[in-house]
Structures are given as C-alpha cells and as structure tokens.
Amino acid sequence: MRHTVRVELGRRSYDVTIGAGVQSEVVSLLGQPGSVLVVSDANVAPLYAEQLMERFASAGWNARLAIQPAGEVAKSLREIEKLYDALIDMKADRQTIVVAVGGGVVGDAAGFAAASYARGLPFVQVPTTLLAAVDSSVGGKVGVNHPAAKNIIGAFHQPRAVFIDTDTLATLPSREFSAGMAEVVKYGMILDAEFFDWMERSIAGVMERIPDQVAHIIERSCQLKAHVVERDEYETTGLRAVLNFGHTFGHAYEALSNYGTLLHGEAVSIGMVDAALLARELGRIPEEVVSRLEALLKACHLPTKLPAEMSLDAKQVIETMRLDKKSVAGKLRFILPTKIGHVESVRDVPEELVKKILARHG
Ligand SMILES: NC(=O)c1ccc[n+]([C@@H]2O[C@H](COP(=O)([O-])OP(=O)(O)OC[C@H]3O[C@@H](n4cnc5c(N)ncnc54)[C@H](O)[C@@H]3O)[C@@H](O)[C@H]2O)c1
Ligand SMILES: [Zn+2]
Incomplete structure (x- = not known):
C-alpha cells in the first residue's frame, strides 16, 4: 500500500510517499543517474543508508556516503563543514542531490548543507524516525544549532521529495x-x-x-x-x-x-x-x-x-x-x-x- 501526500507550494511542490519498502524505490524515482551525497548518522547508516548508497552506485550514480555522529552534536557548523568537504571532494555541482537518511537531526543538518552549498542543491528526505516522518521532514525548515541557541542558524529549503519507508520504524527504540x-x-x-x-x-x-x-x-x-x-x-x-x-x-x-x-x-x-x-x-x-x-x-x-x-x-x-x-x-x-x-x-x-x-x- 502506497500513500502520497502532495505539498502544494507552486514551483517548490513535492510529494511525500509513504509505505512499506518505499526505500527500495528511491533510486529509480529520482530518475537519470547523476551524483548524490547520502547523509546519515552512525546508528542509521549500517541499518539503511549503506544499502541505499549501494543501490545508487549500482544504478550508475556517482554516490558518496557521509556519516555524522548520532545525536544533536551533528547539528553544528563544524559537522556541516565536513559535509561541504565531501561535496567539494566529489566535485558536486548544482545537480548533485543531497539525500538525508535518518532522524530529524540528519534531516536538519543535511538540509542545511544542501540549502547553503552553491546557493542550494536539490534535497531529498528519507526520514527514519517517527518524529522526522510526521514533522521535520515536511515543511522545509533546515538548520543547525549555535552553542547558545537551538536551531538559530538555518534556512527554508523545501525537499524535492520525501520517502517514508514505514519498515524502517521497526528498529526505532x-x-x-x-x-x-x-x-x-x-x-x-x-x-x-x-x-x-x-x-x-x-x-x-x-x-x-x-x-x-x-x-x-x-x-x-x-x-x-x-x-x-x-x-x-x-x-x-x-x-x-x-x-x-x-x-x-x-x-x-x-x-x-x-x-x-x-x-x-x-x-x-x-x-x-x-x-x-x-x-x-x-x-x-x-x-x-x-x-x-x-x-x-x-x-x-x-x-x-x-x-x-x-x-x-x-x-x-x-x-x-x-x-x-x-x-x-x-x-x-x-x-x-x-x-x-x-x-x-x-x-x-x-x-x-x-x-x-x-x-x-x-
Ligand atoms: N525542521 C523541522 O521542522 C523540525 C521539526 C521538529 C524537530 N526538528 C529537529 O529534529 C531533531 C530531532 O529529531 P529526531 O527526534 O528524529 O532525533 P534524531 O535524529 O536524533 O534520532 C533519534 C535517535 O534515533 C536513531 N535512529 C534514527 N532512526 C532510527 C531507526 N530507524 N532505527 C534505529 N535508530 C534510529 C538516531 O540515530 C538517534 O540516535 C531535533 O534536532 C529537532 O530540532 C526539526
Ligand atoms: Zn516539536
């Protein structure tokens, strides 16, 4: 069973696709192979992101995986800089897609890197926590924390698509x-x-x-x-x-x-x-x-x-x-x-x- 929720924002409109096993379709739904940076955290990468990365690679994409530490620490400019390094290293251009695979932390951080690198890269959310599925992955708010204030450095950057694979919630504590x-x-x-x-x-x-x-x-x-x-x-x-x-x-x-x-x-x-x-x-x-x-x-x-x-x-x-x-x-x-x-x-x-x-x- 697939459910689709359309977010109508004119040229920034996108679909949220919800269902069991949706993750296996992400690669084909993103169209012609190009380059992609998959961003995840240390807990989620071995469960889901590595697999997705391999799917991209075998479909002919120039694919990279960046693994952030798990937890709120990833929402810092220091960690964002590592994502910029990865993008530089893979010679990212404006067509390079950033795909966040994880909870709200990964989505906010990867989304902020996508919003700011080269004035904006296409961004795709693959939320793996319930909170990210029902809240942070939809709406376009991305950002990181300042040591003195949470979520204070950020942007509005709508994703191109959101894929919610309900199977991934099975491992959520x-x-x-x-x-x-x-x-x-x-x-x-x-x-x-x-x-x-x-x-x-x-x-x-x-x-x-x-x-x-x-x-x-x-x-x-x-x-x-x-x-x-x-x-x-x-x-x-x-x-x-x-x-x-x-x-x-x-x-x-x-x-x-x-x-x-x-x-x-x-x-x-x-x-x-x-x-x-x-x-x-x-x-x-x-x-x-x-x-x-x-x-x-x-x-x-x-x-x-x-x-x-x-x-x-x-x-x-x-x-x-x-x-x-x-x-x-x-x-x-x-x-x-x-x-x-x-x-x-x-x-x-x-x-x-x-x-x-x-x-x-x-
Ligand atoms: N942008 C927005 O509109 C918005 C809205 C609400 C919250 N947020 C932000 O979201 C963040 C919180 O997100 P969160 O609650 O998803 O926390 P999180 O991203 O830290 O994930 C919670 C924990 O679960 C682990 N995890 C994630 N998916 C898993 C899975 N499928 N199986 C096993 N473990 C898994 C993660 O590694 C982490 O340890 C906060 O930083 C908050 O500011 C943003
Ligand atoms: Zn909230």
Whole structure:
C-alpha cells in the first residue's frame, strides 16, 4: 500500500510517499543517474543508508556516503563543514542531490548543507524516525544549532521529495517512537478532532506498530502539516504558529534539562498538558479536554508531568519562555486549545497564571 501526500507550494511542490519498502524505490524515482551525497548518522547508516548508497552506485550514480555522529552534536557548523568537504571532494555541482537518511537531526543538518552549498542543491528526505516522518521532514525548515541557541542558524529549503519507508520504524527504540507520537497527538489537538477520536480508539494498535495504523497516522500528520505549511510557508502570517502548541512550555523544559533528560517529544507532551491546564484556568476549555489529552498521551507511554529529578524554578522557566523566539516583545504568548481540534494564539497571559500551572511540577 502506497500513500502520497502532495505539498502544494507552486514551483517548490513535492510529494511525500509513504509505505512499506518505499526505500527500495528511491533510486529509480529520482530518475537519470547523476551524483548524490547520502547523509546519515552512525546508528542509521549500517541499518539503511549503506544499502541505499549501494543501490545508487549500482544504478550508475556517482554516490558518496557521509556519516555524522548520532545525536544533536551533528547539528553544528563544524559537522556541516565536513559535509561541504565531501561535496567539494566529489566535485558536486548544482545537480548533485543531497539525500538525508535518518532522524530529524540528519534531516536538519543535511538540509542545511544542501540549502547553503552553491546557493542550494536539490534535497531529498528519507526520514527514519517517527518524529522526522510526521514533522521535520515536511515543511522545509533546515538548520543547525549555535552553542547558545537551538536551531538559530538555518534556512527554508523545501525537499524535492520525501520517502517514508514505514519498515524502517521497526528498529526505532520505543522511547523514540513515543516521542514522535507527541507530535501526532498534537496534530489531532490543534487541527483534527476526528483524527484525535480515531487515535483514542486505535492507540493500542498504533503503539504495537501495526503497519497500516502507523501508515495512517503518518499520512494524516503529513497532510495536516502540509496544509499548514502551504498557507504559511515562511512563518509570516502566524498560521504556522499553531504547530507550536505545547512547545512554549516544552522548549523551556528542554532548555532546563540542557537537552539531556527529556527528548523533544517528551517535553512537548508535558508542555501540551500544561497548555491545556492553562486554557482550562482561563475558562477556555472544560476539564474533559485536559483529561482526554492526558489519557491519550499516557497511552502513548509519554510523560505528562516533569520527572521528579528535574527541579523546576518557575522564574527561570518564565524567563526562558520570554526568550523563546516565538514570544513577541517579551510578552507571554501561548497556543491554547478552545476544544479538541482547534487552537488559538493567546497574547498577554498573566504571569501569575503561568506560575500556578508550573506549581504542579513541585
Ligand atoms: N525542521 C523541522 O521542522 C523540525 C521539526 C521538529 C524537530 N526538528 C529537529 O529534529 C531533531 C530531532 O529529531 P529526531 O527526534 O528524529 O532525533 P534524531 O535524529 O536524533 O534520532 C533519534 C535517535 O534515533 C536513531 N535512529 C534514527 N532512526 C532510527 C531507526 N530507524 N532505527 C534505529 N535508530 C534510529 C538516531 O540515530 C538517534 O540516535 C531535533 O534536532 C529537532 O530540532 C526539526
Ligand atoms: Zn516539536
């Protein structure tokens, strides 16, 4: 079974192809042989990228494999420079395709190298984590970190194509799978009540990674993300901001844990519950919305509260929130639900109320 999601962005439009075994078709779907730099990380390369590289080579491509260290360290200018070295070495020209095979880290880093080398090389995403499949591989945001700020050096560079091979998720550690589910639950909460209902009914099968069910959540998530990106490609109209539901709290927790204790999706899971509690405090939603969200996140084996070992300083969290690039002129702004399937941007949330919510983390 193949599912295709079209991302309509005029000349930058592309297809997201989802299905079991899609990876084996990447080479033929990219057309006439040329040159290609396959970028992966130390975990994913032996599982999938080496194989893909060999497929390119045997189809007559001038193919190279660059293996980055696994983890966030790969999103640094130092590691990007190594990708530039590889491109120079293989005498890359503007037709050379950069193919990212891995999670969001590899996609962001390889995409940034593709965006900047020779003012832009064609870029293809082959995401192998659930988070990358449902979020980072679609939408064109690429970039690396500065030691002082995450994702601050980057570009908008849409891929030419995205290939999501659901078979590759079989090797993904459970904790990473759950972290990806946080973004999936987010799409239901912000845009699609029916999808949320479906997940409530089908979550057991999804967590068992039943292929059809996993393909369904990926397809629906990609459709919803594509829809948002189509209407606000460069994050200028404010529409794309709905994707930040749970992220204002979440980013602050990630920063607080020095990007160590919590995975991004875990921080977002806790942050979505905080945002829902804040919305309830403001009288925007009934308790039932909070409890349904919490129950679904728990069924995804996600945390809904900060771990006890993470001590929280409310003042520090609020300061971090003010620095968040999504806050405008230091005011506290949150994406808050009005019901399941809909959110709004709410400005000027009283600091006292935010403190009250943070107090639940003890
Ligand atoms: N560009 C965007 O729009 C966007 C959106 C969300 C997140 N991000 C970025 O994505 C990054 C996080 O991505 P991630 O959660 O995919 O993390 P990741 O890329 O670090 O992957 C998580 C871990 O799983 C391993 N792995 C990947 N695929 C595997 C597989 N199939 N089998 C076994 N192991 C596998 C990786 O080696 C890594 O150790 C962050 O840097 C974040 O900033 C970007
Ligand atoms: Zn996120």
